Amino acid sequence: MEFMLACQTALKYFEKVDNDTGLYSIRDVGDRWVFSGGSKKPTVFYGKQAIAIKKDGEGILPFHLFDERNWELLDHAKDIEVPEEFQIK
Structure with a gap:
């Protein structure tokens, strides 16, 4: 998947699921990108998760921070x- 298409896919996801207005952060963890959404008037959602999109695919995967392997990837x-x-707009 091309990077810009992955950004568009992530933004559509966050708009629908969390009413976010933009992407807060993007990280390259090797075989996928990890996205976090946000908005200008943020609301605190405890347990709000990031998503990952594989570079060689189109699926959206949850990126759980309680998974120690994901902390290693983020490091x-x-x-x-x-x-x-x-x-964010």
């Missing part, structure tokens, strides 16, 4: 600047 992740069209 070595590369931060990616959120493209302007997907930033």
Whole structure:
């Protein structure tokens, strides 16, 4: 999957599920990108999770922080600047 299409897919997910207005962060963890959504007037949702989109696929996967393997992935992740069209508005 192309990066910009993955951003669009992630934003649509967060708009629908959490009423977010943009992407808060993007991280490259190797075989997938990890996305977090947000909005200008944030509401605290305890347990709100990030999602992952595989680079070689189209599916959206949950990215649970309570999974120790995911913490390891984040420790070595590369931060990616959120493209302007997907930033929080």
